[in-house]
Amino acid sequence: MQIMTHEFKFKFSTREQFYGIVRLLNAECGKGNWTIKGKVLKGLKRIETTWGWAQAAHSTAYTPYVEKTVVVPEKYKHVESMLLFIYKDERIKAND
DSSP states (O other), X not given: OOOOEEEEEEEEOOHHHHHHHHHHHHHHHOTTSOEEESOHHHHHHHXXXXXXXXXXXXXXXXXXXXXXXXXXXXXXXXXXXXXXHHHOOTTSOTTO
16 A cells, blocks of 8 residues: 655755754654655755855845755645745745
């Protein structure tokens, strides 16, 4: 029997945001019951290395991010709305 899953894209912009999302996913879905496709931290570290000087000023028109697919069991699909409400970075434009 295959478990039905729900997939959605999320734009990660900071390590603090990422770790908060991991805590929320563990609390809502349980450890080991969800995944993020790809290497989020590697991308965020690359952003920090490249954009660190601009992020420190917080005055850039563009906010770099790493977009990855989050996969949760179908019965926890409400987590997508929770993540967007709590952790969406308003500096990232919808069309970025």
